[in-house]
Amino acid sequence: MSYREKYILPLALVLFAACNNKQKMENTEPKNPLVFPKGEKIVNTNFTGTAYLQSLIEADHLNSISVGSVTFVPGARSKWHIHPAGQILLAIDGVGYYQEKGKPKQILRHGDAIKCPPNTPHWHGASADTPFVQVAITGREKGETVWLEAVSESEYWSIK
Numbered sequence: 001m002s003y004r005e006k007y008i009l010p011l012a013l014v015l016f017a018a019c020n021n022k023q024k025m026e027n028t029e030p031k032n033p034l035v036f037p038k039g040e041k042i043v044n045t046n047f048t049g050t051a052y053l054q055s056l057i058e059a060d061h062l063n064s065i066s067v068g069s070v071t072f073v074p075g076a077r078s079k080w081h082i083h084p085a086g087q088i089l090l091a092i093d094g095v096g097y098y099q100e101k102g103k104p105k106q107i108l109r110h111g112d113a114i115k116c117p118p119n120t121p122h123w124h125g126a127s128a129d130t131p132f133v134q135v136a137i138t139g140r141e142k143g144e145t146v147w148l149e150a151v152s153e154s155e156y157w158s159i160k
Contacts, residue, residue: 035092036069036135046147049076049125056135064141072096072132077125077156080148085139086118096132097156098124105158108132118142123151 039054050073057067064085069092080101089098089108096108101121108114108124116122118139126132138145 035133038071039069042070046079046081047076047125048079048150049073051076051078051125059138059140064139066138066140068136068138070134070136072126072134074126074130075128075156077151078123079150080121080123082119082121082146082148083116083138084118084142084144084146086120087116087139088137089114089116089124090135090137092133092135094132095127095130096125096134097127098122099155108134121148123155125151125156128157 036056037054039052042051042053052071054069054071055066056069057063057065059066072094077097091108091110091112091114093110097105098108098114098116099105099122100116106114107127114124124134
């Protein structure tokens with residue numbers, strides 16, 4: 001038996017099997033597992049469609065910032081609203097939209113971050129055919145969110 005037959009071929013088979021097994025295991029993992037639980041269905045009138053909220057950090061007397069994970073089903077979105085102390089949005093999964101009054105709608109994808117200035121009317125939500133998950137970081141030291149009118153169908157579907 002040659003050196004190649006005795007050592008090289010068996011080693012190559014073991015390495016091939018290990019790599020093939022690892023690839024099969026990697027393919028069974030979800031592409032974007034949930035970072036946070038989906039939370040509870042939002043039942044107030046500040047959203048169109050179905051959205052869920054998982055509160056992560058409540059504002060209190062020590063820290064005036066709240067943090068929550070919001071999951072929007074396709075087509076769901078907030079009303080226009082303002083945050084007196086501003087807001088930061090972190091796109092976690094899916095495809096979403098963000099728009100400030102008078103500006104074009106932005107498409108948000110995994111890894112995008114938005115800084116919404118204080119007292120700026122805006123809305124955010126899922127695209128029409130894909131769920132969207134965001135983490136919202138909201139300052140509370142200057143007051144609570146002020147909810148405005150619903151986003152119209154023409155605003156939602158607008159490309160500008």
